Amino acid sequence: MPGSQVFGVGTNITDVHWQSGFTSSSQDPVWSSTANSVVKMLLISLIVCVSLFGNVVVLLVFQRKPQLLHVANRFVLNLLLADLLQTVLVMPFAIAATVPGVWPLDARLCQALVVLMHLFAFAGVNTIIVVSVDRYLAIIHPLSYPTRMTPHLGTNLIICTWVLSFLQSTPPLFGWGAIDFDRHHNVCSVVWSSSLSYSAVVSTFSFWLPVFIMLGCYWMVFRAARRQNALVHPVQTQSYSQPCPQDFQATSSPQAQRQK
Template sequence: MSSNSSPTAAVQLCYEHLNGSCVKTPYSPASRVILYMVYGFGAVLAVFGNLLVMTAILHFKQLHSPTNFLIASLACADFLVGVTVMPFSMVRSVESCWYFGQTFCTFHTCFDAAFCYSSLFHLSFISIDRYIAVTDPLVYPTKFTVSVSCICISISWILPLTYSGAVFYTGANEKGLEELSSALNCAGGCQMVVNQNWVLIDFLSFFIPTLVMIILYSNIFLVARQQAKKIENTSSKTDSSSDSYKSRVAKRERKAAKTLGITVIAFMISWLPYSIDSLIDAFMGFITPAYIYEICCWCAYYNSAMNPLIYALFYPWFRKAIQVIVSGRVFKDSSGSMNLSSEQM
């Protein structure tokens, strides 16, 4: 989206009557409306979509399972991105100014990093959960219990919050870049610089878990194919109830793994441009144009809005839960015991 400025136009500032104000890069009125609509839609979808996911899983007893508790916690991280990060980033992206104060700028940056890593941790634990469920479906309920799920959820929140707070509040991210940070520290700006060491740590923290997830899901689908062939051969020879049960369990776990695999792929596609851009930027002297940086940021933010759409496409229980919640039937005393589908995830 091009800026509507000309060489002869007067320089606009974020705060016209304040010394040391950042320079404002205004968009045309039409461009601003379009940008607000695109960014606003993502924020609204992230908030209400993930709120529906959390409400559905926590309200309906049928959905109370270790995997679903992890999904609800993941939805909580995405919900918080929609509440605490996206609306303020939207104003900054469109107005090219930060109007919410320096203190909240630091909070905003911490929230951004923490909730991103929280999503990554959740997805990593979910991939481990799915690997155990598919490779050993009959023993899985005794291995991945609600207690284990709660431990995974605790780790997925405590470590990212501690890490992001420690890095940004101690100023470790700016070590060696004090001069650049001072130059960017104008009134109406909110741009945290991260030195090469921390950018490399951030990239590896994204790349290594992502690689592990790719390996796990690759193994999951290989095992799933073997199971499908084995069950097909077995069912042609015998029709015992035991084999029928194994077939249903294996089919259910493969379907869940497929859907959550799509969630992981969506996460990687969304966050990879930002991760690569941050790495290149730090080692090439921060040369990325502002509009490229904003595109990468919003690709990552939009991931928080994508997961509810994926669940709505692939999970019949989620579609039915939405109908119950939106229609108001969720307020009935018996709604928590409602059967959402013939086959739970």
């Protein structure tokens, strides 16, 4: 399931005593070591920098060349937006959480952070589904694609990805599922075992269904490509196997026959 942990959250508030600037009393010596914290901080910072650089570069390309924003690339832009928001709004707290034993947010902000993390992750997954269907229609039905995938429909699909992501990520705030603070690892995460029904719904709509849709779309694209190749390949083979007129004349000339 996407993003089961964010570096710091909670919803069983009756079980965990929340306060701003929470300090853990029991720390694993391995995780709390200074060297380990520095390594984690450097790695997460590197990921943030690379993600920020890549997303901003692509965003600048779209900004400088708006003619690239056709329907298919709007889906790419939406995926970029989800990744960029994840990088800017969530990942800095992941860096802060590498400081052993300290989490700077209170319970409500911690819960909001986990919801945002899952919101952006689910938005990315849902957008990838839309991209898969879009590529299927463009390749399998190229003639009807422009009339099917209109800019208006593309905009509605993008809105649907965010609405669905919101519905997937917010139930723990209303009691269906739970968000709790992990004292051992100094992270906040969804407690999937607190609601098996919520876990089943999330796993179905955020993992299994997207996998089946993507595999189905790309498998049909692959089959179409193979059929097209099977139609083209014999023609190419025949054209390569036909002798040139000059070769036929050379072999049929009297001089060539005398040489035989």
